[in-house]
Amino acid sequence: MKKERLKENHQFLAKTISGLTDHIDLFETVQDLSRKIISQFDRKKIFQTFSQIVKEVVAYKYAAIFLFDKTDKSFFEAYNTGIPKNRLIKHLPEEKVITWVMYQGRWTVITDFEDKKATKIYSILPIVGREQSLGFMYIVTDNDESFYNRKFTSILGFVASQTAIALENLRLYDKIKSSQAYLQNMVESISNGIMAIDMEGKVTLINRNTTAILGIKTRQIIGRHYMDFLKGGLKKEVNKIHKEIQSKGYAVESMVSYRPYKEVQITVGITASLLTDQNKETIGTIVVFRNMSASTEIKRLTRLDKMKSEFVSNASHELRTPLSIIKSYTEALLTQVEHEDIETREHFLSVIDSETDHLTGIVSNFLDVSRIESGTYGLDYSQFSLKELVNSVIVRFKAKLTNIDIFTDFKGDTHVLDADEDKIREVLINLIANSVKFSPTGGIVSITVLERDKSVICSISDTGIGIPKDQLPFIFDKFFRVDNSDTYEIEGTGLGLSIVKHIVESHGGSMVAESILGKGSVFTFSLPKKRR
Amino acid sequence: MENEKLKERLSSIKSLPTLPVVASNVIQLTQNPDSTAPEIADAISQDQSLSSKVLMTANSAYYGFPGKINTINYAIVVLGLNNIKNIVLSTSIMERFSESDDDFLFDRKQFWQHSLLCGIISKKISEHMGIKNFEEMFMCGLLHDFGKVVLDTYFHEEFVQALEMAKTQEIPIKDAEYKIFGFNHSGVGALLLKRWSLPPSMVKSVEFHHKPDEKKSVKRTASIVHVADYLCRRIGIGSGGDDVTPTLNKKAWNLLELNAEIIKKMTIPIIQEFKSATGFLGNEKDSE
Numbered sequence: 001m002k003k004e005r006l007k008e009n010h011q012f013l014a015k016t017i018s019g020l021t022d023h024i025d026l027f028e029t030v031q032d033l034s035r036k037i038i039s040q041f042d043r044k045k046i047f048q049t050f051s052q053i054v055k056e057v058v059a060y061k062y063a064a065i066f067l068f069d070k071t072d073k074s075f076f077e078a079y080n081t082g083i084p085k086n087r088l089i090k091h092l093p094e095e096k097v098i099t100w101v102m103y104q105g106r107w108t109v110i111t112d113f114e115d116k117k118a119t120k121i122y123s124i125l126p127i128v129g130r131e132q133s134l135g136f137m138y139i140v141t142d143n144d145e146s147f148y149n150r151k152f153t154s155i156l157g158f159v160a161s162q163t164a165i166a167l168e169n170l171r172l173y174d175k176i177k178s179s180q181a182y183l184q185n186m187v188e189s190i191s192n193g194i195m196a197i198d199m200e201g202k203v204t205l206i207n208r209n210t211t212a213i214l215g216i217k218t219r220q221i222i223g224r225h226y227m228d229f230l231k232g233g234l235k236k237e238v239n240k241i242h243k244e245i246q247s248k249g250y251a252v253e254s255m256v257s258y259r260p261y262k263e264v265q266i267t268v269g270i271t272a273s274l275l276t277d278q279n280k281e282t283i284g285t286i287v288v289f290r291n292m293s294a295s296t297e298i299k300r301l302t303r304l305d306k307m308k309s310e311f312v313s314n315a316s317h318e319l320r321t322p323l324s325i326i327k328s329y330t331e332a333l334l335t336q337v338e339h340e341d342i343e344t345r346e347h348f349l350s351v352i353d354s355e356t357d358h359l360t361g362i363v364s365n366f367l368d369v370s371r372i373e374s375g376t377y378g379l380d381y382s383q384f385s386l387k388e389l390v391n392s393v394i395v396r397f398k399a400k401l402t403n404i405d406i407f408t409d410f411k412g413d414t415h416v417l418d419a420d421e422d423k424i425r426e427v428l429i430n431l432i433a434n435s436v437k438f439s440p441t442g443g444i445v446s447i448t449v450l451e452r453d454k455s456v457i458c459s460i461s462d463t464g465i466g467i468p469k470d471q472l473p474f475i476f477d478k479f480f481r482v483d484n485s486d487t488y489e490i491e492g493t494g495l496g497l498s499i500v501k502h503i504v505e506s507h508g509g510s511m512v513a514e515s516i517l518g519k520g521s522v523f524t525f526s527l528p529k530k531r532r
Numbered sequence: 533m534e535n536e537k538l539k540e541r542l543s544s545i546k547s548l549p550t551l552p553v554v555a556s557n558v559i560q561l562t563q564n565p566d567s568t569a570p571e572i573a574d575a576i577s578q579d580q581s582l583s584s585k586v587l588m589t590a591n592s593a594y595y596g597f598p599g600k601i602n603t604i605n606y607a608i609v610v611l612g613l614n615n616i617k618n619i620v621l622s623t624s625i626m627e628r629f630s631e632s633d634d635d636f637l638f639d640r641k642q643f644w645q646h647s648l649l650c651g652i653i654s655k656k657i658s659e660h661m662g663i664k665n666f667e668e669m670f671m672c673g674l675l676h677d678f679g680k681v682v683l684d685t686y687f688h689e690e691f692v693q694a695l696e697m698a699k700t701q702e703i704p705i706k707d708a709e710y711k712i713f714g715f716n717h718s719g720v721g722a723l724l725l726k727r728w729s730l731p732p733s734m735v736k737s738v739e740f741h742h743k744p745d746e747k748k749s750v751k752r753t754a755s756i757v758h759v760a761d762y763l764c765r766r767i768g769i770g771s772g773g774d775d776v777t778p779t780l781n782k783k784a785w786n787l788l789e790l791n792a793e794i795i796k797k798m799t800i801p802i803i804q805e806f807k808s809a810t811g812f813l814g815n816e817k818d819s820e
Contacts, residue, residue, distance in 0.1 A: 097599060
């Protein structure tokens with residue numbers, strides 16, 4: 001009796017042990033397979049692998065995977081192994097049964113084996129993630145009541161949980177991908193060039209504007225060292241800024257002149273900041289490139305616009321003064337001056353004559369500018385002596401002036417030039433008139449003419465109010481007038497110097513202005529002796 | 533020392549309580565990973581009264597399956613093997629140990645209520661922690677004080693002494709038991725469950741439910757039972773035979789990642805589930 005009981009026990013133990021061994025073997029296989037599920041980042045592949053593994057456990061006829069729709073709490077078929085859709089939907093259990101199974105969270109057979117009418121067995125394998133139910137696999141098998149046991153229950157539970165992890169990973173992966181695309185869009189839409197480099201100097205991110213601004217043609221930039229594809233002064237400057245920021249933690253914006261394409265010269269502004277990770281550890285540098293040329297151009301246009309409106313008011317004022325003098329003298333001549341008072345009449349007529357000259361001068365300046373702009377400003381070459389020209393011009397000034405002295409100093413002999421005499425006269429008149437205009441009473445204007453091998457140099461200096469240093473670079477610009485309370489009352493169109501410079505340069509000469517505020521200015525031009 | 537005393541005393545019992553053969557077979561079968569549903573159903577069907585209890589419990593509000601379960605086979609595949617094992621085990625034990633001597637000091641009805649509540653709380657905490665096998669945790673909670681019934685049945689007079697001592701001296705029953713027996717109910721319960729070949733993790737969880745941080749292998753499960761036992765007394769349903777709320781083991785509490793907020797949220801579902809689970813308590817009618 002006792003022996004038999006022992007034998008029974010032994011049999012039971014042997015059976016259990018072999019069952020457990022099988023269990024472990026199967027589990028190892030499933031573990032390998034499920035690793036395949038987790039490593040997938042494609043929903044269809046996850047479901048394929050999942051279905052394959054489930055089929056190795058329970059040899060189903062059909063299986064379909066349903067996922068819950070978070071928004072309306074319904075579920076939809078996401079995958080099936082080839083079952084006709086209508087047939088499956090017809091056999092889906094009531095929703096409350098599905099809800100119940102999902103809550104239990106384990107593989108549940110919902111067909112009663114003992115139901116004589118049942119030809120197929122339906123079961124539900126819930127796919128439950130960390131915090132929510134994701135969906136379930138609906139499994140259809142033949143009526144084989146022996147397929148339900150603890151081994152299969154635990155294996156299916158494990159595979160389903162791996163699938164849930166894979167699905168959640170996939171969701172996170174998609175989320176990362178879309179936020180990456182979002183950031184990429186942002187980086188691309190910024191009008192500056194942005195380039196991130198790691199600690200080794202290799203590029204980790206670069207936007208299209210960087211390659212556009214810098215004219216980089218290299219295709220694969222990510223992963224390359226910035227020293228590999230940047231060129232010239234830019235390469236040096238980026239290197240400097242990169243070193244500076246990595247050692248000091250900050251870098252001052254620097255500018256570098258750069259030629260991204262043939263015949264294009266731009267100014268690039270470079271700034272940089274440290275790139276840190278979530279632990280505030282430095283992981284690289286972000287370099288920002290700005291095309292400063294564009295902003296310089298805007299500045300220039302704004303200034304030009306301002307000058308043009310100033311010009312309109314200046315020009316009207318300029319024209320108005322001689323006109324009102326002419327008008328009042330003419331009126332006096334017609335109504336007040338006695339017919340016989342020849343002396344007064346001549347004086348008045350000479351005033352009218354000189355104001356008409358003044359007016360003609362202003363109008364011819366306007367015409368010059370418009371000719372210069374339309375490109376029809378031609379030169380009429382002839383041989384003449386600059387010395388004689390200077391002397392003839394200052395005679396006119398000396399005749400009018402009593403309170404300013406004009407000195408001349410000629411070095412050399414001939415001072416003969418091949419140039420447009422009328423135009424050079426205009427240059428001299430303009431420059432001397434300027435010097436006189438901006439000199440206080442008792443001031444001195446001196447004119448020096450030097451002779452070189454191939455050129456003649458003429459400087460006109462004064463002891464006038466001078467030009468502020470910051471405005472000096474612009475004085476040859478059209479419509480530009482030195483902005484200063486001292487000059488406010490002095491008339492002028494702001495065209496003279498721009499015409500002067502144009503005349504000198506169209507002769508192949510050059511023009512410079514030097515000035516010390518409050519002390520005076522020197523305008524020097526040089527002209528080639530021979531026509532080019 | 534404690535263990536030897538315990539073994540000595542227990543061996544003095546001529547017929548140690550055994551599980552009914554059917555229940556024992558079922559539990560053995562459910563532990564074998566290859567046992568199929570029909571095999572287990574056959575085993576349960578050997579006992580007519582057990583079969584009807586299983587069906588009644590399977591259809592109870594506690595499991596709440598939205599459909600009728602007419603056969604044992606179906607009960608097995610719908611509820612799963614762990615639940616079936618739980619139903620068989622708890623039904624058998626409660627039948628075996630429910631009769632009371634009308635002893636006002638140790639009210640069996642109150643005792644099983646306490647045990648059931650502890651089982652439900654253990655299960656809820658396990659669910660909260662994401663422990664897969666929360667059904668087994670229900671069993672651990674249900675049987676955590678099982679040793680008390682054994683002591684009450686087999687060493688009645690001394691156990692009554694212990695109960696009185698706990699009452700008059702206002703000490704926990706386990707300390708009173710120790711003073712009188714030299715061991716306490718957790719060891720007794722564990723020893724018996726081990727004899728019945730219940731899973732080692734369950735046995736150890738019962739054994740260490742008063743000192744959950746002492747046994748590494750069951751630290752987690754013993755802590756769950758420990759905290760559940762503590763919460764039961766705070767809720768105040770049922771009785772473990774003494775009135776002193778045991779001190780809460782801080783390490784166990786911290787291990788479970790619980791807080792007042794979570795407990796508050798859990799309380800109502802726990803009470804609801806308790807009401808629906810009274811079917812477990814033997815002769816009471818299902819509340820459905």
